[in-house]
Structures are given as structure tokens and as C-alpha cells.
Amino acid sequence: MSSRRWSVRSRLSLAAALVSVAAVAGAAQQDAQRGQGAGAAAGRGNFAANFTGTVAIQPTEGTNMSRIRFEAGARTNWHVHTAPQILLIEEGRGRWQEQGDAVKELPMGQPVLTKANVPHWHGAAPDQAALQFSVYAGKLEWQKPVTDAEYKGR
DSSP states (O other): OOOOOHHHHHHHHHHHHHHHHHHHHHHHHHHHHHHOOOHHHSTTTTGGGGOSSOOOOOOOTTOOOEEEOOTOOBBOOOOEESSEEEEEEEEEEEEEEETTOOOOOEETOOOOEOOTTTTEEEEBBBOOOOOOOOOEEEOOOEEOOOOOOHHHOO
């Protein structure tokens, strides 16, 4: 898989999209907890006035977001998501690998989209901690631990 450089504009656009997803998901979860259901976001305050054209707020059930701090050298096990996953390092430096590809560095602010149904792992660089933001939908299947040799790219 070829490495792709993301422009500042692309990174800002993705960050804005992630913030929007988080905000809508949070509002929908609050509405559901108050018993207002998934469609309540459109009727809340002046929410609908912030769009032009026909839009539909999509349900966020099954969408998972997390922020994980990996200490230097820490990483996930191999795992598979049934939908793509967005990874973004907020602090520090990470690394990741999709099965069959080389280990790749994951610098702060450079988003990565993992492929659906492809085993992968992610975590911190060997010499630096990383704070990772992750968004994914679908199911997650955990697999075997990543060996030290795999982590080092051997």
C-alpha cells in the first residue's frame, strides 16, 4: 500500500468531520438517554437551521469512538473491523500495520483510514507515547497479540 501525504486542508477537513460526528453522536446518545429517540436532533432548538438543502441525520448506533493513550512500545493485538476505521494521533507518534504491508509510522495529525475486514494493529512508536483518537462502526474481532518481531517490522 502506498503512503499518502495529507495536506493541511485535508487534515483540517477530516478533523472537522470527526468533531461533527462526535457532536452528533453525543447529542443522539443524550437524546436516547432522555427517551427522545434518534430523530430528536433535528427538532432540538435551531439545529435544522444550520443546513442548506435536504439533509438527514443518520443514526449513530454502532459507531464507536475512543481516545487511547499508548505508552512507548504499547500496541493493540491484531484485530479486524467490519467497517473502515479512522485513526488520528493527537499527541506523540504512533505506528500501525495492515496484514501483508510494512509497518508504517503514524505521525501526529496525519489521519489514517484502515480497510474493512483487513487484520491490522496500531499503537505507539517504540520511543514515544501516543494519544490516539479512533472512530469505527460495525463489529470488532480481536486476534492474537502482535509479537515484538512484527512490531519491529521483521
